[in-house]
Amino acid sequence: MATKRLLLPEDPRWTLFCERYSGSAERFAIEVQGIQASSQQRQLYGSVSKSRSRTSVASGHGTGKTTSIANIVLWHMLCYPMSVTLLTANDMDQLKATLWKEIGVAVERIRRGPHGWIAEHVEVMADATARIKGFEQVWFAESKTANAKTANKMAGRHGEWLLIIGDEASTLPDEVLTTLSGALTEQHNRMLLTSQFTRNAGFFWRTQNELSIANGGEWNNMTFSSFDSPFVSDASLLELWGSYDDDERRVRLLGLSPEDSSKHMMSRKVAEKMYRRGRIIEDSEPWGWLATGDIASGEGLRDKSANVIIRVIGYGDIGPEARRVEVVKIPLMTNRIRSNVFANYMMDEASDLPGVTHVVDSGGLGINVCQDLEDANKVVHRVNWGNPCFQKKNKDRYLNLRAQAMHHAARAAKEGRLSVLTQDHKITLINQSSRIPKTFTDKARIRVPPKHSTEWEGLASPDLWDAICFAFLENVSYIVSDGNAGGAEALADDVAAKAGDAFADV
Incomplete structure (x- = not known):
């Protein structure tokens, strides 16, 4: 029993x-x-x-x-x-x-x-x-x-x-x-x-x-x-x-609370320094061109479309090979150009740039601009920065690609790796870049609150800063511009190797 x-x-x-x-x-x-x-x-x-x-x-x-x-x-x-x-x-x-x-x-x-x-x-x-x-x-x-x-x-x-x-x-x-x-x-x-x-x-x-x-x-x-x-x-x-x-x-x-100043990605003082450092990429280095675009409707509403011409080199946000960016030109910052013709303006502004990569927000109206550029056989990187990051270290660190790009851009500005060479729209850019709110998720990942939430304190959509931050997205690559470093094949191999290292943990 x-x-x-x-x-x-x-x-x-x-x-x-x-x-x-x-x-x-x-x-x-x-x-x-x-x-x-x-x-x-x-x-x-x-x-x-x-x-x-x-x-x-x-x-x-x-x-x-x-x-x-x-x-x-x-x-x-x-x-x-x-x-x-x-x-x-x-x-x-x-x-x-x-x-x-x-x-x-x-x-x-x-x-x-x-x-x-x-x-x-x-x-x-x-x-x-x-x-x-x-x-x-x-x-x-x-x-x-x-x-x-x-x-x-x-x-x-x-x-x-x-x-x-x-x-x-x-x-x-x-x-x-x-x-x-x-x-x-x-x-x-x-x-x-x-x-x-x-x-x-x-x-x-x-x-x-x-x-x-x-x-x-x-x-x-x-x-x-x-x-x-x-x-x-x-x-x-x-x-x-x-x-x-x-x-x-x-x-x-350290298990400590963030500093009170942490509510913004970076301070106004840091934003202003972007205009005082001049060239940070040597002509002899293997850099490339990006033409970035953040698209609005073009019907006179509050949001604006922005087109930025950027010189870029490097990958990631740490070490001697971290990404460096020079904002060379801001051809367009307007709410008067309709989205269905914006691709033509972007192509015209980038027509003289060898090997340029167009980096464009594909959300909403931007999808049409991406399609128009692709139909014209342009190199296009579609931005969907509400998506999660690809690299594991960034997945653990950021809520999405938007937070990753904006945080990397702010860090580059603090470390002298982001320089603005044009005075066009200076006040707008300083105001936008110094007021991007930063909070943390329940897993202590960095996030950018939804636009127009209370954390934005009334700031309109930061279209121009968005377009610049596209250059810091973890998956945005570039084509080394012809003749600026000598030995094009070796340079291309070098860039490919660095890109491979950057994504080794994906």
Whole structure:
């Protein structure tokens, strides 16, 4: 006759297990899972282990945050009777792909360890939940996306052992976090928020500042720098430091909030310097021509069509071969030329440029201009900069090609790799380029908010700056202009090799 399976509270080993591990998530990680905790992870475990803890962690890359949260979820569920753990985030698919995958791995680590018996009481489900067998309705961990409706539902859950975890908390709605925090009324209720900063405001930012213990609040705020993590190599840190700008370094590596000035891609001072540096590409170098175009209707509306003639060399945004751009001429900046004839104007302006590549916005009316240029056998690069980036490093860094191009252009301006050689439309260009808003997504990727949103502060469509930024798109290449470097075949091979290196990680 089969032996009846014991429920977890009936197993005599469980009481001793709880006595040893319920007060220390760190001891649980080391002895039950068999993992070695870093100093940052031990700091986190120590904070969360305290009754009625409120813990806020601002973290750079590679600090072991996901592994830590997975350990805390299982520690809380296995050490406290009828406990409930609620995980909330903006992106449920990402939560399933990362955290819940790590929770599954952690259960298997437990199963192979000295307390493997307790893993038999845990059931991890495909719907991003886990539960204690035999107590499915009252003893579990579950995930909910963060919105007002689910916040009220989660806040309606009460119990002696309740833990709420907010992942990428800087992006969660303030009303959600306020509601959840206010619902934790019992002595042993806990809350943990982890994130990279995406803004200098909001509930998460407040837990790191005015709501922190140091400022008289109840939140234990911690900052985890990638430089203090044993999980990130020195070589990786050096590479990332060199590729990021100041704000990215603060957010992605140091675990700090972006500077107040970061709301714009670049300052007016930087924009004005573009006009003072003169030639930055030597005639003897293997450069090429671009003719860029941002297309409006041409019916006297607010938006304008822009055509820019550009000299360009290099690829990428770091190192000695990073892209350099000279704005040579702005032939057109108008709302008086209809889109159906704009291609003729572009071809006329570029007729004397050897090997010119036409880089044109193909969204909306621009598709007709692209087709007209192609029908005339011109080299055309269609711009769809709402699309995601191609290179993996840029996919991880930017929301889309628009953010990538505008950020690379701003960085080039700051580093002296972008020069404007014409005085035409100077005031317009300075005003547009210095007011492009920059924010961060829930994954700390750089984004440019939708046009006419509040972040634009009333700025009209930056058509001229758009056309210049096209030159910095990661997938825009150029043809080396004849006779400007000698040995055309060797130069073409050199450019092709550099382009191949730039896309080696695609």
